[in-house]
Amino acid sequence: MKKLLLLGDEAFAQGALDSGISGAFGYPGTPSTEIVEYVQSNQEAIERDVKRAWSANEKTSMEEALGMSFAGKRAIVTMKHVGLNVAADPFMNSAMVGANGGLIVAVADDPSMHSSQNEQDSRVYGKFAMVPIMEPANQQEAYEMPFKAFEISEKYEIPVLFRITTRLAHSRSGVTRRKKLPEKKGSMPEYMYQFMLLPAIARKKYKKLLELQKDLEKESENSPFNKYTDGEDKSLGIITCGLGYNYLMENFKDLKKTHPVLKIGQYPLPRKQVEKITSECEEILVIEEGMPVVEEMLKGYLEKKPKIKGRLDGTLPRDGELNPSLVRKALGLASPQGYEMPELVAKRPPALCVGCPHRDSFQALNEAMEKYGKGHVFSDIGCYTLGFQPPFNAINSCVDMGASVSMAVGAATAGFFPSIAVIGDSTFGHSGMTGLLDAVDKKANVVIMILDNDTTAMTGMQDSVVTGRIESICEGIGVKKDHIRVINPLSRHHDENVKVIKEEIAYDGVSVIIPRRPCIQVYAKRKRDKEI
Amino acid sequence: MKKDIILAGVGGQGILSIATIIGYAVIESGYNLKQSEVHGMSQRGGDVQSHLRISDNEIYSDLIPLGNADMILAVEPMEALRFLPYLAPAGWLITNTKTFENIPDYPEKDKIITEIEQLKNKVALDADGIAKELGTTKVMNMVMLGAASEFLELEYSKLEEGIKSVFGRKGEKIVETNLKAMAAGKKIAQEKK
Numbered sequence: 001m002k003k004l005l006l007l008g009d010e011a012f013a014q015g016a017l018d019s020g021i022s023g024a025f026g027y028p029g030t031p032s033t034e035i036v037e038y039v040q041s042n043q044e045a046i047e048r049d050v051k052r053a054w055s056a057n058e059k060t061s062m063e064e065a066l067g068m069s070f071a072g073k074r075a076i077v078t079m080k081h082v083g084l085n086v087a088a089d090p091f092m093n094s095a096m097v098g099a100n101g102g103l104i105v106a107v108a109d110d111p112s113m114h115s116s117q118n119e120q121d122s123r124v125y126g127k128f129a130m131v132p133i134m135e136p137a138n139q140q141e142a143y144e145m146p147f148k149a150f151e152i153s154e155k156y157e158i159p160v161l162f163r164i165t166t167r168l169a170h171s172r173s174g175v176t177r178r179k180k181l182p183e184k185k186g187s188m189p190e191y192m193y194q195f196m197l198l199p200a201i202a203r204k205k206y207k208k209l210l211e212l213q214k215d216l217e218k219e220s221e222n223s224p225f226n227k228y229t230d231g232e233d234k235s236l237g238i239i240t241c242g243l244g245y246n247y248l249m250e251n252f253k254d255l256k257k258t259h260p261v262l263k264i265g266q267y268p269l270p271r272k273q274v275e276k277i278t279s280e281c282e283e284i285l286v287i288e289e290g291m292p293v294v295e296e297m298l299k300g301y302l303e304k305k306p307k308i309k310g311r312l313d314g315t316l317p318r319d320g321e322l323n324p325s326l327v328r329k330a331l332g333l334a335s336p337q338g339y340e341m342p343e344l345v346a347k348r349p350p351a352l353c354v355g356c357p358h359r360d361s362f363q364a365l366n367e368a369m370e371k372y373g374k375g376h377v378f379s380d381i382g383c384y385t386l387g388f389q390p391p392f393n394a395i396n397s398c399v400d401m402g403a404s405v406s407m408a409v410g411a412a413t414a415g416f417f418p419s420i421a422v423i424g425d426s427t428f429g430h431s432g433m434t435g436l437l438d439a440v441d442k443k444a445n446v447v448i449m450i451l452d453n454d455t456t457a458m459t460g461m462q463d464s465v466v467t468g469r470i471e472s473i474c475e476g477i478g479v480k481k482d483h484i485r486v487i488n489p490l491s492r493h494h495d496e497n498v499k500v501i502k503e504e505i506a507y508d509g510v511s512v513i514i515p516r517r518p519c520i521q522v523y524a525k526r527k528r529d530k531e532i
Numbered sequence: 533m534k535k536d537i538i539l540a541g542v543g544g545q546g547i548l549s550i551a552t553i554i555g556y557a558v559i560e561s562g563y564n565l566k567q568s569e570v571h572g573m574s575q576r577g578g579d580v581q582s583h584l585r586i587s588d589n590e591i592y593s594d595l596i597p598l599g600n601a602d603m604i605l606a607v608e609p610m611e612a613l614r615f616l617p618y619l620a621p622a623g624w625l626i627t628n629t630k631t632f633e634n635i636p637d638y639p640e641k642d643k644i645i646t647e648i649e650q651l652k653n654k655v656a657l658d659a660d661g662i663a664k665e666l667g668t669t670k671v672m673n674m675v676m677l678g679a680a681s682e683f684l685e686l687e688y689s690k691l692e693e694g695i696k697s698v699f700g701r702k703g704e705k706i707v708e709t710n711l712k713a714m715a716a717g718k719k720i721a722q723e724k725k
Binding site for chain 2: 003005030031033034114115167168170171172173174243245246247249250251323324325328335336337338339340341342344345346347348349350351352353383386390458460
């Protein structure tokens with residue numbers, strides 16, 4: 001069969017489709033977005049009517065996937081690493097209730113923070129919840145893993161965490177497909193109260209989860225994704241996790257002698273192989289993308305033999321993404337020299353597009369705020385976070401999805417004035433609405449600006465669940481109709497927009513201002529589509 | 533056969549289309565490919581890079597090691613310089629000379645060009661100018677792909693098929709302009725190399 005050229009994300013999505021999913025749930029977030037997008041545009045998924053619409057946030061999407069699993073069908077749910085914080089409650093408890101139809105929680109981590117606010121490692125969550133984890137080294141494994149993950153998920157009635165990182169998520173390579181599995185017909189859980197976590201039942205379920213760990217370890221020891229290769233020089237043994245294997249193999253041919261290598265792609269760690277490599281080798285180098293999760297497990301608190309090297313002792317950097325050159329250095333090999341970058345090369349940070357509606361919104365807000373000075377604008381996560389950059393310097397915070405609204409409320413209750421929040425339409429639907437309910441309940445003196453550009457722009461223009469509903473949501477939550485103001489962020493409306501913002505700052509209560517104009521990229525795309 | 537290529541430019545300049553077309557030709561030729569790209573926040577007017585690795589052997593790393601690239605293909609000259617630490621001593625720099633100045637501290641253009649001229653193996657051309665003669669600067673990226681095609685060791689007809697596969701949906705005329713742009717770039721590289 002001809003190979004498909006797929007991103008790591010897409011390979012996983014194709015693998016999930018071929019292993020018979022009935023639904024793909026998720027909220028967009030770099031670098032995970034392409035998984036659901038692939039399912040959305042896949043002809044076969046459309047014909048099969050695989051459920052594939054975006055959800056309001058990661059928590060609701062996780063719960064929807066759990067609901068599909070309850071109904072006896074296979075489901076995946078996708079999010080970026082910080083999205084798993086939002087979905088942490090259902091995720092942790094999904095390990096307790098387990099799965100009926102197979103369930104994969106696919107999380108894309110972003111070491112080096114290419115598009116994120118931290119570089120947390122989702123394997124910590126997997127270990128925390130005590131679920132099996134799969135971590136591919138390449139696109140082919142990303143394709144193969146859903147088959148194995150669903151098998152384990154249904155055999156042991158447990159969700160499986162699939163962890164991928166930016167580099168593989170967004171790298172393309174040829175993938176060979178295998179025989180497809182049919183979707184499941186759907187059936188109620190055998191034990192009707194499988195999904196009931198009242199304390200008396202939960203205690204039993206927790207014991208079951210603890211007992212399961214032995215079996216999961218056995219599964220790892222026999223997994224095709226964990227591979228032990230012996231080597232002649234046992235002064236050093238090397239353990240790689242996920243795509244760390246690639247960076248090792250890139251340099252392996254230049255080593256004078258081969259070393260034993262344990263390649264990990266499935267967790268919990270395969271105890272048998274780990275014991276073998278640590279008992280036979282004098283030193284162990286751990287090459288893992290993200291945090292030193294495996295390294296810390298092996299090292300423990302008290303340093304013992306063998307010596308464990310990796311990110312904790314400085315053999316590899318403590319933070320940031322790995323690459324072949326860093327691993328080469330860790331192996332003690334000399335690196336070839338490239339050319340030097342001339343000093344004149346300037347930094348080119350991302351910026352708001354020319355013609356972006358947020359530019360006009362920030363200009364108006366800055367002018368309205370002139371007399372109060374800087375430091376009053378809480379913001380959120382989306383393209384508008386670039387309003388931090390010059391020439392705007394318009395915002396002062398970016399913490400997590402929805403935090404702009406709740407932080408403005410908290411600051412206002414401390415007497416801080418004016419207290420302004422700037423949030424995008426999709427982020428408002430994700431988790432700004434509940435903060436707004438608090439604002440109304442606490443009668444907080446805040447101005448909430450919901451920048452409505454008709455899309456989820458930063459992640460590449462996905463649909464937003466609040467489109468066409470923002471005013472009615474705000475009104476329903478209890479914001480007074482007179483203080484829900486829609487403005488048009490265009491330079492020719494600048495003066496009237498400044499006036500509206502000033503009026504709402506002066507109003508003692510909850511104000512919502514909605515600057516509404518489509519994202520310039522969406523506008524251009526709609527125009528192009530019309531022309532073709 | 534082994535080619536490691538760094539594609540460099542600014543978000544929105546079309547380097548991912550270049551990568552897709554080369555990727556198509558590589559797969560059609562039966563070689564292995566890995567191509568890593570940048571999505572998300574970095575795409576908004578910031579510098580973007582893509583690592584393209586082609587080989588008849590197994591390719592492990594998705595990233596090219598420093599000092600290993602056989603080619604830097606840049607659609608913007610300052611971005612060409614940014615990625616020089618990746619270029620192998622015998623590697624080639626293929627770059628557009630038209631600057632994309634969206635930052636306040638953009639260096640003087642002459643100084644950038646001087647730096648490029650100092651390299652032994654380079655092809656520098658005004659791809660925007662050539663594209664404009666064909667009616668639209670939008671095909672600048674295909675002019676650059678044409679210039680690179682001289683060094684790629686891929687059949688030219690497979691790159692042409694790649695263009696048809698990527699732009700076919702947009703109609704015959706757009707395919708035609710892109711093909712012309714690639715041919716124009718190829719011609720200049722033949723003269724300059």
